[in-house]
Amino acid sequence: MWPYFPELLAVPVPRYTSYPTAAEFQDGFGDADGANALAQVRSSASLYIHIPYCEKICWYCGCNTGAAGRTSRLNAYLTALDAELELVAARLAAQGAQRDLARISFGGGSPNAITPLAFVRLLDRIVTAFGSILPHISVELDPRGFTSHWAGMLGSIGVAQVSFGVQTLADHVQARIGRVQPRATIAQGVEMLRAAAIPSINFDLMYGLPGQTLGDLIETLDGACAMRPERIALFGYAHVPDMFARQRRIDASDLPDAALRFQMAAEGNAFLLAAGYVPVGFDHFALPHDPLAKAATSGQLRRNFQGFTDDSADVLIGVGASAISIFPDILLQNEKNAGRYRMRVTGGQLASARGVRRDADDAIRAKIIEDILCLRASDLSRLDEWQALADALHPFVERGLAQLDGAVLSPTRDSAPYARGMAVLFDRHRRTSARQFSQAV
Ligand code: SF4
Structure with missing residues (x-):
């Protein structure tokens, strides 16, 4: 079991999904910065597509996402994504830069807030714009509203990896975080993904949630391991209602204290190792045959905005409102506001708005x-x-x-x-x- 040294945990610290972190981003970046960065791409890059919509908004969520609402809003956003993809691909082509895509990741938000047909069309636009054969594809999914149509489509296009937002299987904790999804919903989703031959399924789980006990966490881990996802990410809930207004709906007096949070993290770690998972970085776990576990044991593991990854590409091009791009000498974030993002890209401008240079x-x-x-x-x-x-x-x-x-x-x-x-x-x-x-x- 991990030793407890509270004096070494007293200072809040970044999660370091990049360095410098997003806290160092400044305004004043724009189309020219994005174009210059794209012109330097000489190796295979990966693509991240941000879909900032969800069927229902969870109270604990710190992502840039909103309620899916009207179909017309989603369609307008998808049109904007098409425009940005064309712009990015054209800038790469104009400079003779590398256009091969190592990976495509879809995140959000919830990519399954759009229809399976819209998703296939989006993927088709990417492959056409970049002229690449289908690379490794991963997709974040909300188990609520996940359907057999979605699973069949993911299987038919050869998706390699999906991630389910599970968080907790305890009903009373689900009610406290505004994310009610019965265990049967998650189990059915996993069955559909298995039937569609998706090779790697991740569960995002959380400790430190309101009203959550150590017993709740162990019971959730037990239930999760019974479904045998290839990967588990066990995050500590970060309660920062000043930054994320939706978290004000969570009763802070109900949150576990620092000592209990540590015990949850430590016992969660011990439970998953005993269940046969390999530790990956400081909060991910994977079954030994999964590529993420192999990357961790072989020293090839990387960390980027998506957490720990086995993606070795040095360039990650983020597409969509608020998406972050990683280039060796600059980090760039797209315009966050979906309306302003649409205006930028449909007006022929790359959407870079904030960023930080790296020396x-x-x-x-x-x-x-x-x-x-x-x-x-x-x-x-x-x-x-x-x-x-x-x-x-x-x-x-x-x-x-x-x-x-x-x-x-x-x-x-x-x-x-x-x-x-x-x-x-x-x-x-x-x-x-x-x-x-x-x-x-
Ligand atoms: S489904 Fe995921 S992205 Fe959407 S609100 Fe809930 S936690 Fe946030």
Whole structure:
């Protein structure tokens, strides 16, 4: 079981799905920045498509999404996606840049807020615009409203990986977070996906939810493992109602305290390892045959806006309102507002609106932070100030959470809950920022 050192978990820390984090993004980026970044693409890139709509909005959600509502609104958004895809593909082609797609990921929101037919049409537009053969495709799904039509379509186009938003199987906790989805709904969804021969299913689960007990969590993990998803992500709920107004519907007095949150994370980790899952980074798990587990054990694991991934592409092009693109020397975020996003792309402009440039120092820090979060050894000597940072790591080293051999930092297996606390030491932006982040556990 993980050792508990509350003094090392006291400071809120970023989740580091990028470095610099999205908190460092500034306004003032635009079409020219997107075009310049696309012109530099020389290797195979991956594509992320954001669909910011859901059938029902969950109270805990921190995503950029809204109620699907009228069909006309969805159709207008899909038309805008088509326009942006054409723009991106044309800019790549004009520069003679690489257009092969390594992967396409659909997220949101809930991609299954649109119809299966609309989804197939969207995929067809992507393949046509980029001229690529069908790459590895992954899709986030809401089990509520998931249908056999959807499952059959996903199987017929050869989707490799899907993710179900499960969160908890405890009825009383579901009621407290505004996401009621009976266990039978999830089990039926899994059956449909299995029948459609989808090779890898992920469950997103949460601890630290209102009214959730340790028993609730273990019972949920037990029920989830019985359905044998290839992957499980076990996140701690981050209650930041000042940032996400919808979270104000959650009764904060009902939330587990820090000690119970840690116990949940630790016992959840132990439960999943005993159930045969391999730890992946600090909060993901996968069955040994799954590509994500293989990436973790072979040192190939990566971290990006989608969490831990086995996608090795260095460029991720985000398409859709609020989507973030990762290029080696710049991170760019599209216009968040769906209306303004539509106006930009249908007017022939790339939708980049915010971002941050990355220099050589950022690249070194990004690699060290990614290594720590992936719980693998990292060479700190690439940073001039590494010896001072090695001193700052002392509280972790003396508690057996990491080893330092010269300039090589090796997190130990028990360091998962402390990984973000170590990573933040290498973040030059966090020394001055008091911005709100989530608890490390
Ligand atoms: S289904 Fe997912 S994206 Fe949509 S509101 Fe719920 S948590 Fe957020």
